[in-house]
Amino acid sequence: MNNTNKHQGLRNQLAKILEDKGIIDRNVLEAIKKIPRHLFLDSSFENFAYQDKAFPIGKDQTISQPYTVAFQSQLLEVKKGDKILEIGTGSGYQTAVLCFLGAKVYSVERQNELFKKTSRFLPTLGYRPKSFVFGDGYIGLESEAPFDSIIVTAGAPIIPQPLMAQLKIGGRLVIPLGEKIQVMTLLIRKNETQFERHEFGNFIFVPLLENKN
Numbered sequence: 001m002n003n004t005n006k007h008q009g010l011r012n013q014l015a016k017i018l019e020d021k022g023i024i025d026r027n028v029l030e031a032i033k034k035i036p037r038h039l040f041l042d043s044s045f046e047n048f049a050y051q052d053k054a055f056p057i058g059k060d061q062t063i064s065q066p067y068t069v070a071f072q073s074q075l076l077e078v079k080k081g082d083k084i085l086e087i088g089t090g091s092g093y094q095t096a097v098l099c100f101l102g103a104k105v106y107s108v109e110r111q112n113e114l115f116k117k118t119s120r121f122l123p124t125l126g127y128r129p130k131s132f133v134f135g136d137g138y139i140g141l142e143s144e145a146p147f148d149s150i151i152v153t154a155g156a157p158i159i160p161q162p163l164m165a166q167l168k169i170g171g172r173l174v175i176p177l178g179e180k181i182q183v184m185t186l187l188i189r190k191n192e193t194q195f196e197r198h199e200f201g202n203f204i205f206v207p208l209l210e211n212k213n
Contacts, residue, residue, distance in 0.1 A: 010050035031100040063091040087137035088153035092118040105129035154208035155182040
């Protein structure tokens with residue numbers, strides 16, 4: 001695969017940009033340095049791969065801005081062996097970051113074409129989630145619950161109740177909430193009925209849609 005010293009240098013620069021923006025989790029920064037983001041884009045767009053910007057990947061989806069990926073990953077406080085549900089596989093870049101951090105990732109994607117492409121592609125880079133699922137992220141993955149953490153990589157108007165139910169006590173749910181502009185939101189489950197809520201500023205995501213197609 002085309003992964004050169006030049007690409008490594010660009011990744012190091014990107015990690016430094018993210019650190020300057022406030023990413024302090026050393027493991028997350030290491031993931032940014034190691035994962036070849038350019039391979040997640042069409043080769044004709046390689047020059048955009050290490051800019052701190054989102055980029056279209058087709059089907060009205062994007063590969064998220066590196067800062068957003070790093071910020072969500074940092075909020076999860078991933079520990080090796082954590083069982084994490086990812087809603088929205090997309091390009092698989094966020095999935096790869098979670099795998100790099102040592103998580104057992106269960107990833108759900110509703111776009112069939114993206115699901116097929118990413119589930120074939122990620123293992124070629126050595127990133128193997130516990131499960132790829134073609135399905136409706138709104139309903140989560142009850143058969144594998146509870147999860148240590150849940151990450152949603154699309155903007156949602158509300159927090160889907162099934163996701164809250166599938167989070168273990170003490171677990172963390174990171175979700176961007178809102179219509180056109182989203183507020184990055186962290187829920188920490190305190191007990192069966194109570195969740196502690198934190199908000200972390202505005203982001204822009206593609207919408208979280210119900211039902212698969």
